[in-house]
Amino acid sequence: MxxxxxxPSAGPSRxxxxxxxxxxxxxxxxxxxxxxxGASTAATAAAPKWWEPVNPQTPDSQVGVTGAPFTGSRGGEVRGLVDAHTHMFSDEGFGGNVVCGKTFSVDGIAAALQDCPAHKPNGNLALIENLTNARLGGNPFASHDTVGWPTFSFWPAYDSFTHQQMYYKWVERAWRGGQRVLVNDLVSNSGLCMINGVVNPPNRSSCNDMDAVRREAKKTRELEAFVDAQYGGAGKGWFRVVTNPEQARSVIEQGKLAVVLGVETSEPFGCKQVIGIPACTKGQIDRGLDELKALGVSSMFLCHKFDNALCGVRYDEGTTGVIVNLGQFLTTGTWWNPRTCKAGEVPDHTVAGGVLPKELAIAFPVAILPVYTAGPHCNPRGLSSLGEYALRGMISRNMMVELDHMSGKAAGRALQILEENRYAGALSSHSWMDSSYMERLYALGGFATQYGHDTTQFVADWRASKAQRDRFGVGYGFGMDMNGFGGTPAPREGAATSAAGPVVYPFRSADGGSVLTRQTTGERTWDVNVDGVAHYGQVPDWVEDLRLVGGQELVDDLMAGAESYLRTWEATASH
Missing domain, CATH: 1.20.5 (Single alpha-helices involved in coiled-coils or other helix-helix interfaces)
Incomplete structure (x- = not known):
């Protein structure tokens, strides 16, 4: 310059x-x-990138990712990881007092990530947590540290089923790590709500499944607006709710997260059965399906944990099965009614009869407990006439049909109806459909994802199913079922001394364009080698562990998952 x-002049002349x-x-x-x-240069240098918040909340969880999210498509095909089954707002289901901590709060992280009041001061009244958490040894009156933010000494954790694992900043880390589709299944269960309302009163909200669906759909939209506000206004955030495949493809090409709404409840539209008698009509089904479409729901389960007026279920096993069976009895007046499978029948697992945990037996005295024949068990309930009507109603509304949780008999009939209609919209999103049906699902043009198991099992399942998927040219995905009482991946056993070795931080994202360090929230830092997948922010860490064990070919299959999911949805929408 x-x-x-x-x-100065020599004199004061003009x-x-x-x-x-x-x-x-x-x-x-x-x-x-x-x-x-100078000011312009400084402003330019300080301006956030499109993927960084303009108005970040402080304090908040760290994301621990650097690098731009990938955008665009290749030859018209999008890339990205797909989680086809998870539950962002379980804290709003089950009466609002089973899953502790919120996905977000306008009052900040300290308000969001707190334990349930009924768990305090030391957790010994948290009956569902205590019965299902392996660290607590099944002791119903065990204690746990109830402090969430900022110390997180007990939760979130891979083996804690009743604490929030999907805080929105953790979901942001998963998106930054390569995820492009998230199916948020709006979920509840009236039986579990009733049980918890007795052992941990009071419930914060109604036990009605459809009320929970409405609350969770509203919260999902509120989170979208909440994220938008941090990124400069409507439509600018990374969290985008989509209601058709065209929107989803556009969102993914922009490098953002396409959030699809699904429904997983045991009594959709009030379609329970009471002592075997249907409690809903065809008119209720039509009104219910129309309401779900208006809410932006694109996929749903016709039945979940209880035999309802639409279909019989595939049973849960172990302690979970005992609790769910009790829930069915309380809400319907009937226990599960399994029969020993005959040759050639598709089994629905083996369930325990004649026992209840003594703590539940005290709270719910039952004179006659079920006694079952030898397993494996098959549910004699299939797809009812009302269930067939609902399924055809979903087809006419271009909704994707979730086959998981249907009994073998119900799933077989549902597939037959889909085949008769040449309808591609068939999903198996978290390994609850018997594998013998997978060929028919893929032949329709459907899509399946594997439950988010521990690394070793997930890799084994991927290898076992790869030849079949390759024949149909479909990618792979996972259904983490997070906040869904199924548990998330534990640390890989023997990783430190294995040929694959442990995950080494920092590492590159599945797409190779970003770098991830250990995730920190408050005073706690998580390491997938030690903590497993404690919360949703560690999904990219788990994918890196999958790469170490299964190789790049596995990651490539996972990155093809978003495109395969969209193709199924597109074929459904154009039917």
Whole structure:
């Protein structure tokens, strides 16, 4: 830059005064130019990138990812990881007092990530947590540290089923790590809500499944607006709710997260059965399906944990099965009614009869407990006439049908109806459909994802199913079922001494474009080698562990998952 030196005149002549005035003006203009240029440069340097918040909340969880999210498509095909089954707002289901901690709060992270009031002060009244958490040894009156933010000494954890694992900043880390589709299944269960309302009163909200669906759909939209506000306004955030495949493809090409709404409840539209008698009508089904479409729901389960007026279920096993069976009895007046499978029948697992945990038996005295024949068990309930009506209603509304949780008999009939209609919209999103049906699902043009198991099992399942998927040209995905009482991946056993070795931080994302360090929230830092997948932010860490064990071919299959999911959805929408 040219420098200027002001030289005063020898006398106070008009010419000298004019010269001094001109010099002064010129100096002022130059100074202003420098100031403006400097300010502009500083502002440009400080301006956040499109994937960084303009108005971040402070304090908040760290994301621990650097690098731009990938955008665009290749040859018209999008890339990205797909989680086809998870539950962002379980805290709003089950009466609002089973899953502790919120996905987000306008009052900040300290307000969001707190334990349930009924768990405090030491957790010994948290019956569902205590019965299902292996660290607590099944002791129903065990204690745990109930402090969430900022210490997180007990939760979130891979083996804690009743604490929030999907805080929105953790979901942001998964997106930054390569995920592009998230199916948020709006979920509840009236039986579990009733049980918890007795052992941990009071419930915060109604036990009605459809009320929970409405609350969770509303919360999902509120989170979208909450994220938008941090990124500069409507439509600018990374969390985008989509209601058709065209929207989803556009969102993914922009490098953002396409959030699809699904429904997983045991009594959709109030379609329970009471002592075997249907409690809903065709009119209720039509009104319910229309309401779900208006809420933006694109996929759903016709039955979940209880035999309802639409279909019989595939049973849960172990302690979970006992609790769910009790829930069915409380809400319907009937226990599960399994029969020993006959040759050639598709089994629905083996369930325990004649026992209840003594703590539940005290709270719910039952004179006659079920006694079952030898397993494996098959559910004699299939797809009812009302269930067939609902399924055809979903087809006419271009909704994707979730086959997981249907009994073998119900799933077989559902597939037959889909085949008769040449309808591609068939999903198996978290390994609850018997594998013998997978060929028919893929032949329809459907899509399946594997439950988010521990690394070793997930890799084994991927290898076992790869030849079949390759024949149909479909990618792979996972259904983490997070916040869904199924548990998330534990640390890989023996990783430190294995040929694959442990995950080494920092590592690159599945797409190769970003770098991830250990995730920190408050005073706690998680390491997948030690903690497993404690919360959703560690999904990219788990994918890196999958790469170490299964190789790049596995990651490539996972990155093809988003495109395969969209193709199924597109075929459904155009039917």
């Amino acid at each position: 040219t420098s200027f030196r002001l030289v 010419r000298g005064r004019l010269r001094r005035s001109l010099y002064a003006v010129l100096a002022a203009l130059l100074a202003g130019l420098v100031a403006v240029t």
